[in-house]
Amino acid sequence: MDIFKLIGAIMLLGGSLSLLVAAIGMLKMPDVYNRVQVATKASTFGAIFSFLGLAIIKFEHWFTGENWLGRVIILIIFIYITNPVSSHVLMRAAYFMRFPLSKLTKTDVLRDDTNSNLLKEPKNE
Amino acid sequence: MKAKNLIVSFSVLMIAWLLLNWTLDPLIVAIGIGLSLLISVLFCSKCTVFEGIKLGPKAFAYTFVYILVFIRELIKANMDVTKRVLTPGLNIEPGIVKIKTNLKSKMARLILANSITLTPGTFTIHVEGEYFYIHWISTEAVDIEEATQKIANTFENILKELYE
Numbered sequence: 488m489d490i491f492k493l494i495g496a497i498m499l500l501g502g503s504l505s506l507l508v509a510a511i512g513m514l515k516m517p518d519v520y521n522r523v524q525v526a527t528k529a530s531t532f533g534a535i536f537s538f539l540g541l542a543i544i545k546f547e548h549w550f551t552g553e554n555w556l557g558r559v560i561i562l563i564i565f566i567y568i569t570n571p572v573s574s575h576v577l578m579r580a581a582y583f584m585r586f587p588l589s590k591l592t593k594t595d596v597l598r599d600d601t602n603s604n605l606l607k608e609p610k611n612e
Numbered sequence: 613m614k615a616k617n618l619i620v621s622f623s624v625l626m627i628a629w630l631l632l633n634w635t636l637d638p639l640i641v642a643i644g645i646g647l648s649l650l651i652s653v654l655f656c657s658k659c660t661v662f663e664g665i666k667l668g669p670k671a672f673a674y675t676f677v678y679i680l681v682f683i684r685e686l687i688k689a690n691m692d693v694t695k696r697v698l699t700p701g702l703n704i705e706p707g708i709v710k711i712k713t714n715l716k717s718k719m720a721r722l723i724l725a726n727s728i729t730l731t732p733g734t735f736t737i738h739v740e741g742e743y744f745y746i747h748w749i750s751t752e753a754v755d756i757e758e759a760t761q762k763i764a765n766t767f768e769n770i771l772k773e774l775y776e
Binding site for chain 2: 512520567574582592606
């Protein structure tokens with residue numbers, strides 16, 4: 488089953504390229520919000536793609552023999568649930584600690600709403 | 613709504629068990645059924661997590677529609693990010709906009725916020741009732757209705773079929 492190993496290796500390479508893009512984006516983007524944004528998307532995709540590649544490398548037969556597909560599906564579900572939530576908490580904490588937005592920012596409706604008391608700002612303690 | 617809670621939590625646990633073991637050996641399946649029943653009766657006979665979920669063939673079909681649309685959006689998001697990172701110069705126009713959702717159930721709102729975070733250029737910063745505050749890397753619309761149309765509508769229409 489060498490063809491599976493080849494396809495899986497290519498997918499692993501694609502996943503790591505996506506992680507590389509995340510790393511370059513972290514260096515390039517101007518403020519914390521854009522950095523988190525780029526890092527979350529590229530790293531989620533990179534992790535999911537690498538896991539799929541791993542499943543294809545380890546594929547021998549659907550039911551007899553070694554098969555990591557089920558475990559990989561569970562890993563992907565956990566990554567899908569936890570990765571956006573953790574990044575969201577990071578970004579929200581940064582926002583309410585008043586990390587500066589980059590000068591390129593066009594509009595900030597959230598600051599307008601907290602200033603006009605439409606919503607209460609959580610206290611950072 | 614006790615029976616629905618039990619059915620949903622039992623099937624989630626059972627699917628996880630079968631995926632982890634990846635076998636249809638009768639002994640393993642029997643142990644899985646026993647454990648899943650025990651856990652769902654002990655912990656989820658009164659839980660509110662699965663409140664608004666819809667059961668039935670239509671909801672089942674829309675789950676697959678959701679997964680396909682999500683994969684498409686994830687790939688689009690990554691092409692977008694790669695383009696922005698690898699082209700020289702900063703071609704971004706970030707901004708924070710507000711959108712409004714019609715979904716009532718908490719779980720549906722969580723899934724919508726997660727999906728928005730993983731789709732091209734958008735990121736949920738804060739959730740206040742039915743309003744989401746979105747950090748948008750290329751602000752195309754500031755108005756609430758226009759932004760909702762552009763950001764949330766694809767997923768909202770699918771999630772309406774899955775949750776009440």
